[in-house]
Every structure is written in C-alpha cells, then in structure tokens.
Amino acid sequence: MKELFVLAEHRQGELRDVTFEMLTKGMELSQKTNADLTAVLLGHNVQEFAKKLANHAKKVLIIDDARLENFNAEAYQRVLFHLISERKPSLTLVGHTAFGVDLAPSLATELNLPLATDCIDLKFEGEKLVVIRQVYGGKVNVKASLRKSDSYILTLRPATFEAQETKPQGGKIVKIASPLSEDITYKRFIEYFQPPAGEVDIATADIIVAIGRGIKDTENMLVVEKLAEALGGVLACSRPIVDKGWLPNDRQVGTSGKIVKPKLYIAIGISGQFQHISGMKNSDLIIAINKDSKAPIFRTADYGVVEDLFKVVPSLTDKILEEKH
Amino acid sequence: MEELGAIKKLNFNVCMQCGKCTGSCPVFPKSKLNPRRLMLETAYLISPLTMHPPLNIYEKSEIWDCTTCSTCSYRCPREVEPMDVIIGLRGLLLEQGRVPSTLGDALEGVYKYGNPWGISRSKRSDWAQDLKVKYVSEGEKAELLYFVGCAAAYDSRAQEVARALVKNLNTLGIDFSILGNKETCCGNEVYSLGEKGLFEILVEKNLSLLDQYGINRILTTSPHCFNAFKNKYGKDLAVQHYTQYFADLIDKGKLKFPQRVEKVVTYQDPCFLGKHNDIYDEPRKIIESIPGIKLVELNLSRGRSVCCEGGGGRMWYDIPGERGRLAETRVKEAIDVGADILAVACPFCLLTFDDAVKTTGNEDKIQVMDIMELVAEALLSSNEQVI
Amino acid sequence: MNVIVCVKHVPETAEAEIAIHESRKRIKTEDLVFDINEWDDYAVEEAVLLKEKLGGSVTAITVGSEDADSTLRKCLARGADKAVRLTDKAFEGSDSYAIAKILYKIIKDLPFDLILTGAQAGDDGCAQVGVVLAELLGIPHVTMVKKVESVEGHVKVNRELEGGLEEIVEAKLPVLLAVQTGINEPRYISIMGIRKAMKKEMKVLGLKDVGLTEEEVGESGSWITVEKMFIPPVEKEAEILTGGVDEIATKIVETLRAKGLI
Ligand SMILES: Cc1cc2nc3c(=O)[nH]c(=O)nc-3n(C[C@H](O)[C@H](O)[C@H](O)COP(=O)(O)OP(=O)(O)OC[C@H]3O[C@@H](n4cnc5c(N)ncnc54)[C@H](O)[C@@H]3O)c2cc1C
Ligand code: SF4
Ligand code: SF4
Numbered sequence: 026m027k028e029l030f031v032l033a034e035h036r037q038g039e040l041r042d043v044t045f046e047m048l049t050k051g052m053e054l055s056q057k058t059n060a061d062l063t064a065v066l067l068g069h070n071v072q073e074f075a076k077k078l079a080n081h082a083k084k085v086l087i088i089d090d091a092r093l094e095n096f097n098a099e100a101y102q103r104v105l106f107h108l109i110s111e112r113k114p115s116l117t118l119v120g121h122t123a124f125g126v127d128l129a130p131s132l133a134t135e136l137n138l139p140l141a142t143d144c145i146d147l148k149f150e151g152e153k154l155v156v157i158r159q160v161y162g163g164k165v166n167v168k169a170s171l172r173k174s175d176s177y178i179l180t181l182r183p184a185t186f187e188a189q190e191t192k193p194q195g196g197k198i199v200k201i202a203s204p205l206s207e208d209i210t211y212k213r214f215i216e217y218f219q220p221p222a223g224e225v226d227i228a229t230a231d232i233i234v235a236i237g238r239g240i241k242d243t244e245n246m247l248v249v250e251k252l253a254e255a256l257g258g259v260l261a262c263s264r265p266i267v268d269k270g271w272l273p274n275d276r277q278v279g280t281s282g283k284i285v286k287p288k289l290y291i292a293i294g295i296s297g298q299f300q301h302i303s304g305m306k307n308s309d310l311i312i313a314i315n316k317d318s319k320a321p322i323f324r325t326a327d328y329g330v331v332e333d334l335f336k337v338v339p340s341l342t343d344k345i346l347e348e349k350h
Numbered sequence: 351m352e353e354l355g356a357i358k359k360l361n362f363n364v365c366m367q368c369g370k371c372t373g374s375c376p377v378f379p380k381s382k383l384n385p386r387r388l389m390l391e392t393a394y395l396i397s398p399l400t401m402h403p404p405l406n407i408y409e410k411s412e413i414w415d416c417t418t419c420s421t422c423s424y425r426c427p428r429e430v431e432p433m434d435v436i437i438g439l440r441g442l443l444l445e446q447g448r449v450p451s452t453l454g455d456a457l458e459g460v461y462k463y464g465n466p467w468g469i470s471r472s473k474r475s476d477w478a479q480d481l482k483v484k485y486v487s488e489g490e491k492a493e494l495l496y497f498v499g500c501a502a503a504y505d506s507r508a509q510e511v512a513r514a515l516v517k518n519l520n521t522l523g524i525d526f527s528i529l530g531n532k533e534t535c536c537g538n539e540v541y542s543l544g545e546k547g548l549f550e551i552l553v554e555k556n557l558s559l560l561d562q563y564g565i566n567r568i569l570t571t572s573p574h575c576f577n578a579f580k581n582k583y584g585k586d587l588a589v590q591h592y593t594q595y596f597a598d599l600i601d602k603g604k605l606k607f608p609q610r611v612e613k614v615v616t617y618q619d620p621c622f623l624g625k626h627n628d629i630y631d632e633p634r635k636i637i638e639s640i641p642g643i644k645l646v647e648l649n650l651s652r653g654r655s656v657c658c659e660g661g662g663g664r665m666w667y668d669i670p671g672e673r674g675r676l677a678e679t680r681v682k683e684a685i686d687v688g689a690d691i692l693a694v695a696c697p698f699c700l701l702t703f704d705d706a707v708k709t710t711g712n713e714d715k716i717q718v719m720d721i722m723e724l725v726a727e728a729l730l731s732s733n734e735q736v737i
Numbered sequence: 738m739n740v741i742v743c744v745k746h747v748p749e750t751a752e753a754e755i756a757i758h759e760s761r762k763r764i765k766t767e768d769l770v771f772d773i774n775e776w777d778d779y780a781v782e783e784a785v786l787l788k789e790k791l792g793g794s795v796t797a798i799t800v801g802s803e804d805a806d807s808t809l810r811k812c813l814a815r816g817a818d819k820a821v822r823l824t825d826k827a828f829e830g831s832d833s834y835a836i837a838k839i840l841y842k843i844i845k846d847l848p849f850d851l852i853l854t855g856a857q858a859g860d861d862g863c864a865q866v867g868v869v870l871a872e873l874l875g876i877p878h879v880t881m882v883k884k885v886e887s888v889e890g891h892v893k894v895n896r897e898l899e900g901g902l903e904e905i906v907e908a909k910l911p912v913l914l915a916v917q918t919g920i921n922e923p924r925y926i927s928i929m930g931i932r933k934a935m936k937k938e939m940k941v942l943g944l945k946d947v948g949l950t951e952e953e954v955g956e957s958g959s960w961i962t963v964e965k966m967f968i969p970p971v972e973k974e975a976e977i978l979t980g981g982v983d984e985i986a987t988k989i990v991e992t993l994r995a996k997g998l999i
Pocket of ligand 2: 364365366367368369370371372385386389425426427428429430431432
C-alpha cells in the first residue's frame with residue numbers, strides 16, 4: 026500500500042505540536058486516499074517519541090543516528106532523500122516551521138518533486154493535489170494546484186489544523202538503518218541560544234495590550250502604555266516593533282516570540298498575520314483596534330473597533346480610569 | 351563630498367562666535383544642539399585644518415534636534431543663518447543614511463504616499479466627504495485653491511481645522527476648490543530635514559499640478575505649506591496663509607461675526623508665520639475682531655515667541671531621553687496669563703499643545719483652538735449649536 | 738567577500754484595500770505602491786555591512802519587469818555595486834521554484850562567497866527561493882538568519898526558531914543565508930543617493946541570455962499553478978463595535994466589567 030509520510034518534528038527532547046496536527050490531517054487524508062499513515066522520525070535515542078507517534082499512525086519509521094540528534098537540514102535531507110526515493114510516499118507532510126522551511130525546498134529540489142509551502146488546506150481532486158495558501162499577509166487566499174506527480178511534498182502552517190485525540194493506532198515501529206555515511210562538515214549545529222529574559226514575562230500576564238506597526242512612532246507608545254497601566258496589564262507587541270528596537274524582544278508575541286494566553290488581549294494597530302495570530306489566538310478575550318476594516322486580525326478577535334487608534338485608545342484609557350475610581 | 355558644496359555657499363564663515371544663536375535656541379537647554387559650535391565645526395569641516403579632538407560630523411545626532419524655528423537666524427547679528435547651515439549638515443548625514451529611523455520612515459512615507467505618515471493616498475480627502483467642496487481634480491473649477499496639507503488632511507484633530515476652514519469659506523460664499531486625493535506633500539519638512547532630492551521631486555509634482563489645473567491663487571491651512579510655496583519653490587506663487595486671507599476679508603468689510611465668544615484668548619505665533627515670514631498682525635486682527643474675545647499676549651510673543659517643537663521634522667522625532675517639552679512650558683504660560691483658550695494658527699502647534707494640555711493635566715483649565723475654529727464659532731448663525 | 742543578494746519588488750498591502758483582478762489569478766495592483774520586499778531590504782543592508790567590513794562587492798539580482806528597476810536602484814543606492822534584472826515574457830506565471838531556476842542559471846557563472854535572500858517575500862510568503870537556489874547551486878544554506886559573523890572561510894550564524902529560541906550554526910563558504918527582519922537597521926536611502934546610483938551598472942537579461950527554454954520557466958516550469966485567488970471566507974468575525982469614539986470606549990469598558998477584567 027502507498028504511504029503518506031508525516032515528518033515528526035522535535036526539539037530539545039520534545040515532540041512539537043505541529044507533528045500531531047499533521048498526523049490528524051494525515052489520518053483523514055490517508056483514509057480518503059487509501060494510504061498508510063506513516064510517521065517518519067529522525068533523531069537519536071528517540072524511542073519514547075516513536076511510542077507516542079505509534080498512537081497516531083499506522084507505522085513509525087525510525088532512523089536513529091547521533092548525527093541526527095539536533096536538526097541539521099543537510100543531514101535530514103540526505104536521509105529523507107533516501108527514504109522518499111525508495112518508498113515513494115504519495116505525500117510527505119512537513120511543518121512550515123523554522124525546521125520545515127530549512128528543509129523542504131532543497132529536499133523537493135533534489136528529489137525533483139513538486140512542493141507547496143505554508144498550506145492551510147489541501148485535498149486530492151482525483152490525482153491532482155490542490156492546496157489553499159494565504160498571500161498578501163493573509164488578506165487574500167490562493168487555491169493552487171501542484172504539478173502532477175506520484176509523490177508530493179507540502180509544508181503545513183502550524184496551529185492551523187487541529188490535533189485530535191484518536192484511539193491508539195498501535196502503529197508498527199520500524200527501524201531503518203541510517204543511510205548517512207560520512208559526517209557533514211560544511212554545516213554544523215553548534216548550540217541553542219536563549220536570549221536573556223527581561224524583567225517582564227508577558228507569557229504569565231493576565232492582561233496584555235499589544236501594539237503593532239500602526240503605532241507609527243515611538244512617541245505614540247506612551248498613549249498605549251497608559252492604557253496598559255490603567256488596565257493593570259503589560260505591553261507587548263508584534264515583530265516590527267522589536268525590529269525597530271522600540272520594545273525588547275521578550276515582548277514579541279507570535280511564532281518567533283512568545284505564545285501568550287491572557288484573559289484579555291487588546292491588539293492595537295496590528296494587522297494580524299498568522300505569525301502573530303498563532304501567538305495569541307487562544308487568549309480568552311481578544312479586542313482589536315485597527316483602522317482597516319479588512320485587517321485579518323478581525324477574523325480572530327472577539328470584538329473589533331474600526332477606528333484610528335489615536336482616537337480610541339486615549340478615550341478608552343479615560344473611561345477605564347473613571348470606572349476604576 | 352558633493353554635499354559640502356551646498357554648505358560652502360552658506361554664510362557660516364562670517365560667524366564671530368558671539369553665541370547669540372545658542373543663547374536664543376529654545377532646544378539648546380535640553381539637548382546637545384549648539385548652533386554656535388556647529389558653525390565653528392562647519393568651518394573646520396570645510397577648511398583643511400583638523401579639530402582636536404577630531405570632529406566626526408556624522409556622529410552629531412543632535413543635528414536632528416533642531417526644530418528649524420529660525421530663532422538663531424533671526425537673532426544672529428552677522429546674518430549667518432545658522433538654521434540653513436544645520437539643514438545643510440542634515441543633508442550631509444542623510445546622504446550617509448544617518449538619520450533616525452522614524453524620520454527615515456516619514457521621508458519614505460512622503461516619497462511613496464505623498465504624506466509623512468505613510469497613509470494611503472486614497473484617504474487624503476476623507477475628511478471632506480460630507481462637506482461642500484469642489485474638486486479641481488474632477489474638473490470643478492474655482493479661482494482659489496485651498497491647499498489642505500498633510501496634517502490637516504490626515505490627522506484627526508487637525509482635520510477639524512480643515513473642516514472649520516471649509517465651513518467658514520462656505521458661510522462667506524467664497525468659491526474655492528481642493529485637489530482632493532491628487533494633493534501631495536508641500537515638502538516644507540522634507541526641505542527642513544535636508545532631503546533635497548525628495549524636495550525637488552515634490553516641487554516638480556506640485557508645480558505641474560498647479561499648472562495642469564490652471565491654479566492662480568493658493569490658500570493654506572499650514573504656515574509650513576505657506577512657507578514652502580512662498581519661499582522655497584523658486585517661483586512667484588500667489589499664496590496666502592488663511593490668517594492673511596481672513597484678515598483681508600475683515601479689512602474689506604466682508605467678514606463680520608454674528609456671535610460673541612466671551613473668552614480670554616492668547617495666541618502662539620507659529621515660527622513659520624512669525625519669524626520666518628513676519629506675519630504677526632493678521633492673526634491678531636482676526637482674533638480681536640471677534641466680539642467678546644479679550645486677547646492677552648504671552649510673555650514671549652511675536653519675534654520672541656517660543657517654538658512648539660513641531661517643526662523641522664520634530665513631529666516624527668523625539669530627542670532621546672528628553673524631558674520637559676517646550677509645548678508644556680508654553681501651555682503653563684498661557685494659563686498664567688489667564689487665558690481660557692490658547693489660539694494657534696498652525697496644525698503642528700495645535701497637535702503639540704493639545705498633547706501638552708493633556709500631559710500637564712490641564713484639560714479643565716485651558717483649551718487649544720485653531721483660529722479657524724474660533725472664527726467658525728463666531729460665524730455660526732444663531733440657530734446652529736455652539737460647540 | 739563577494740556577495741549576491743536576490744531581491745523582489747512587491748506591493749505594500751498591509752494598509753491597502755485589495756481587490757482581485759477579473760482573471761481571478763492575481764490582485765489589482767494599479768493603486769498599490771511597490772517597494773523592495775521588506776526581508777530583502779534587510780538582506781541588502783547586511784550585504785553592504787559585510788562589504789564595508791570585509792571588502793569585496795555586492796551584486797543585486799531580481800527577476801521582474803521594468804518596474805522592478807526602482808527596487809534595484811534602491812539596492813545600488815544602499816551600496817550594491819552592480820544590479821541585474823532578469824526579465825522575459827516567458828517568466829510570467831513562474832512560481833518560487835521557477836524563479837529559483839532562473840536565478841540559478843545566472844548566478845552559477847558569477848563569482849561569489851555568499852548569497853543573501855530574504856527569509857520570505859511579503860506577497861506570496863513562500864519562503865522557498867533561497868533554499869531551492871542553494872540546492873541547485875550545490876551549496877549549503879541557512880534560513881531565518883538573525884545574526885551573521887564571518888570567520889575565516891566560515892560563517893557563524895544565529896537562526897531564529899520558534900518561541901524566541903535561537904540556534905547557532907556554522908557553515909562553510911560559499912553559503913546561502915535567508916535573512917530575517919531585525920538582523921540590522923536598514924539605513925535611509927536618499928533620493929540623491931538613488932540618483933547617483935543611476936550611474937552604476939544595471940544589466941537586463943532575458944530567457945535566451947540565461948539559457949533556459951520556455952518550458953523550464955513560467956507555469957510549465959513551476960511546481961504550483963494559481964487556480965484562483967479569493968478574499969478569505971469569514972469563518973469567525975469580530976463583533977464590530979460602532980458609534981462615536983466615546984460610545985465605543987464605553988462599550989468596551991462594559992464588556993470588560995462584565996467579564997470581571999476591571
Ligand atoms: C519566520 C517569521 C516569523 C515571524 N514571527 C513573528 C512573530 O513572532 N510575531 C509577529 O508579530 N510577527 C512575526 N513575523 C512578522 C509577520 O509576518 C508580520 O510582518 C508582522 O506580524 C506584522 O506586524 P504588524 O501587524 O504590527 O504590522 P502591519 O502588518 O504593517 O500592520 C499594521 C496595521 O496597523 C494598522 N494601522 C495603521 N495605522 C493605524 C492607526 N492610526 N489606527 C489603527 N490602526 C492602524 C494598519 O491598518 C495595519 O493593519 C514573522 C515573520 C516571519 C517570516
Ligand atoms: S549668532 Fe551668528 S555670529 Fe553669533 S555665534 Fe551664532 S551664528 Fe555666529
Ligand atoms: S532653528 Fe531653532 S532649534 Fe534650530 S538651532 Fe536655530 S534656534 Fe535652535
């Protein structure tokens with residue numbers, strides 16, 4: 026039977042959520058297309074992961090090699106090239122993560138297999154594989170088809186497909202000998218680096234007031250700071266604010282920043298691109314203030330205000346202070 | 351350094367280092383900005399001699415602290431025009447990309463969207479949507495062009511001034527038009543920031559617009575636009591700031607106020623009307639013609655007036671670590687002279703003072719109003735509601 | 738250090754109204770402002786910083802129509818020495834893979850130690866061109882680069898991972914780095930600078946010059962083909978609070994109070 030590969034992603038001793046999201050989606054697809062859902066696990070001493078994955082897949086292929094302990098796209102590519110050429114899965118799913126974007130395009134090129142990245146949906150229309158992607162910062166969706174092939178590679182956007190608990194699949198764990206012969210010397214993983222933490226931990230805050238590029242100027246941050254203060258919350262931000270050096274990087278919310286889940290998240294002048302959304306969408310209550318009624322943030326927020334932030338925020342601050350007195 | 355060529359033409363070499371400029375510079379007390387010293391350094395920059403310790407002009411970020419208020423140039427006994435030298439130095443830094451990022455963003459905004467806030471062109475005339483105005487861009491001719499300017503077009507508070515001005519013109523039955531979304535930045539701040547190339551582009555664009563629509567007379571909301579058109583476009587344009595235009599109407603007996611405004615009003619001379627263009631009397635004439643108003647002067651007024659810190663690009667740049675804004679001091683002064691209203695005639699003054707009233711917690715003591723808003727109040731027919 | 742930077746000319750859409758073109762295959766761009774892709778701007782700045790430190794040259798390359806010249810000129814003004822624009826009717830409809838092939842054909846014959854690209858483009862968000870290009874050239878690559886240090890024949894780079902974590906990776910030259918925003922502070926480019934840069938060399942090459950056939954580029958040479966574009970369906974929509982500013986503020990305060998947040 027054809028296989029459908031899901032490439033397991035793990036880091037620092039943990040399987041990453043995107044793996045289970047892909048396995049859930051993969052299960053649905055494999056049933057429709059009559060394929061065996063196969064989790065592919067590369068690493069070193071990862072038996073425990075294999076057991077977990079076996080609950081979610083028909084098969085777990087495990088390639089154990091000390092050189093695969095930490096992610097290195099070059100080593101991963103060699104192993105996967107081997108595996109995919111040999112087993113010709115109908116589809117290989119990879120997370121659209123720092124790991125996936127480093128790996129999938131070169132792998133697809135070497136294999137000469139069509140690839141689509143950052144997909145938010147996919148389905149087979151006959152032989153044809155069709156995907157949905159987002160473009161222009163989430164303002165437009167594209168339906169695209171991949172060049173016909175007997176094997177495809179996709180990277181899936183994290184936190185888009187829901188990981189569901191299924192009854193344990195009791196997948197078979199199959200060990201495969203590592204095809205890596207020599208060491209890879211031209212590119213080496215050295216170490217992880219955790220930038221030092223600042224004095225405020227936004228991840229534990231109950232109330233977050235977050236600002237984005239709409240704030241336009243450092244000077245204007247005062248306006249929002251006052252709101253945060255009035256609410257007893259902390260100030261966080263989207264990435265451009267950190268890029269400009271207006272707030273330290275531990276205040277950044279999103280995929281490359283912090284994942285937060287406060288009771289209240291007020292997004293001000295933030296357009297709501299997925300890298301930001303994935304960091305805050307599980308907040309209990311989300312209020313967005315943006316003057317563009319089409320901003321994607323309104324698709325995540327519970328309440329929206331389509332207005333100039335400079336009008337709304339000061340007035341809101343006043344009202345809150347009044348309320349508190 | 352081609353840019354030095356432009357500076358060389360300036361008059362810095364007659365500077366006698368008397369320090370009058372620095373003494374009068376409103377920014378000097380809170381910044382490293384020292385026009386006298388900069389004149390000396392510029393002289394060194396151009397001469398073959400080197401300074402000790404060696405001078406690196408590119409490290410002098412205080413050059414961006416200047417508000418181009420022109421006080422130094424106004425006071426200098428030798429007609430050195432230190433402000434122009436500073437603008438020249440800005441050009442030098444700018445060519446190296448050594449410009450604070452928020453100012454860079456403002457300049458890019460002007461280049462790409464025709465306004466320093468980088469807001470879409472399609473929103474430029476949103477403020478006028480429900481008002482009666484003619485759009486030259488749509489073939490509606492009028493003899494007078496009202497040039498709105500970026501602040502009044504995009505900033506929500508300043509938009510109220512544009513709206514008041516339009517209502518006043520309509521009340522008086524004056525035929526005028528606007529450029530609508532075709533309007534683009536006048537470039538006054540771009541010039542002040544030393545971005546010569548961009549300024550040239552704007553001049554070219556605006557002149558060709560004026561030409562294309564056969565415009566003969568221009569009226570501006572902002573003293574900054576007025577200054578650019580009058581002094582920097584290299585052409586004899588018939589341009590008036592609205593204070594001149596309305597003072598003229600009063601002189602001709604065409605403007606009478608049906609309402610009384612029982613308020614004590616003081617007035618801030620905007621740098622670009624006063625020191626830059628010697629317009630001191632017209633605004634006062636308008637204020638004093640409104641029945642009921644008592645005009646009191648600030649301690650420092652007319653040529654001695656203190657800058658609001660909104661000019662020279664300072665709307666988009668704060669002096670790092672600065673404390674105590676000039677606008678705050680100014681607001682307190684206005685309260686001290688017993689004014690209920692601090693009247694302004696420039697959108698930047700409006701915005702900086704409005705903010706200062708809030709930061710000093712004086713919302714219940716004083717109100718900032720543009721002269722056009724005062725006029726609108728005094729022009730209201732009795733069946734309309736007073737603000 | 739000879740550096741090649743690949744750049745893209747893209748529309749700015751964060752604050753713009755976007756409409757889909759009648760063909761349903763693209764958006765209407767008439768009213769949009771175009772500029773260099775944000776990530777690429779950081780890449781060019783990084784290239785110039787490296788050149789300023791280590792010497793060498795910087796070449797900017799783009800695949801695009803004549804409009805893209807303004808982006809190349811900006812690169813030249815930023816400090817690139819040469820620019821190349823690859824353009825051909827046949828290139829239309831190319832996806833990231835086809836674009837990477839076009840770039841490959843020209844870059845393989847140029848001398849370089851380092852290739853920089855943006856981590857992704859703000860329009861299609863594919864994040865592929867750099868990595869495919871590196872594979873075609875047979876050189877290593879590192880994506881999501883937040884910091885570059887050059888040591889004797891190597892680069893030591895920080896890669897941005899999820900959750901604020903970084904990893905440090907070492908790679909031998911020549912290498913391709915796809916840079917993330919925030920790696921530096923792109924300097925302001927003055928209009929004078931752009932004018933002066935007009936004097937620098939700018940080459941325009943087509944299909945024949947790069948030595949590809951029509952089948953290898955455009956839709957036929959691509960991995961993916963756009964079938965249609967559409968405005969995302971509304972799955973969940975925020976309840977939009979309306980009224981005057983004060984009214985809105987009052988409504989928010991009421992909601993917060995109801996939820997016990999104030
Ligand atoms: C690998 C990778 C990782 C990333 N990680 C992150 C991450 O962790 N976190 C993150 O945030 N981003 C991340 N990004 C960047 C992300 O793609 C977006 O570029 C970013 O989130 C956009 O930030 P923004 O919404 O503040 O800015 P923009 O998209 O520019 O939006 C600004 C918004 O402000 C609004 N606005 C402007 N003026 C006003 C006003 N006066 N009043 C009201 N509204 C106004 C506009 O309408 C617009 O919607 C990442 C990108 C990549 C490639
Ligand atoms: S006031 Fe004039 S002469 Fe005196 S120091 Fe300043 S520039 Fe020189
Ligand atoms: S123009 Fe004004 S702020 Fe600038 S140096 Fe002269 S006095 Fe100071």
